[in-house]
Amino acid sequence: MAREFLQVDPRKLRLPWSRREGTDPTKLARQIAQFGKRTDGMPPIEVARGKDGILRISNGATRATRVAKLLPGQLVDVEVSENIPNADFSRLPTVEEKLP
């Protein structure tokens, strides 16, 4: 599979079940202190694409939350690691729903 990169609104990304309560506040605070609103050089967020094109984060929940919180509307780069068309991610919360 060729590597596929997209630009998306991080608020719309789905959190993994194990992070369904939102990102770790300690990690978020650390990232905000370190990077603030900076997005240059930020690695792409890795996602899996499920049914209806819904994207679930595999790595990068804290980055997605930081950008969603500090730069609402700003798009971020994501890399689609795998397509899982039968997976229904619609029940997982979005980053926006769990913004601190």
Added chain:
Amino acid sequence: MTADARQELLETLRELGECHAALRFGQLLEFAALMASQEDGPTLAEDAVDSEVLAACRDHIKRWKEEGSEHRLMPGDVPALEATRGELLQAVDEVGRRLPQLTLGQLVAKLTAVAQSNTYDVEDNQLVGACRKELGGILEKVE
């Protein structure tokens, strides 16, 4: 699960980790379990069937490599695949040999609980610590 089968699965996860170098081991296992079960939920890792995870990983790695899509770290990317990964795989294998009744997902979920974390957040070095703790407990019971 036999020791050989677990070792084979761990070796395949190591290879999957080379394709997705930014993922921590717990995230890697979640990703593999997700590909195998095709759904996310409260028992994603625990319910993952080893043989299905192995098959899903192999299929993914094959397609990934066919396209020459090996992961290149991006600026600012934190490589999860450090020396710790090798140590972790060895430690998980060792604990697993003493708990052959558990699937790899169940074993990692147990270790994650020992580390007081979750499969998404747990750092590789926390899992290594959990393995040592678990191994210590098992050996104490045996003695």
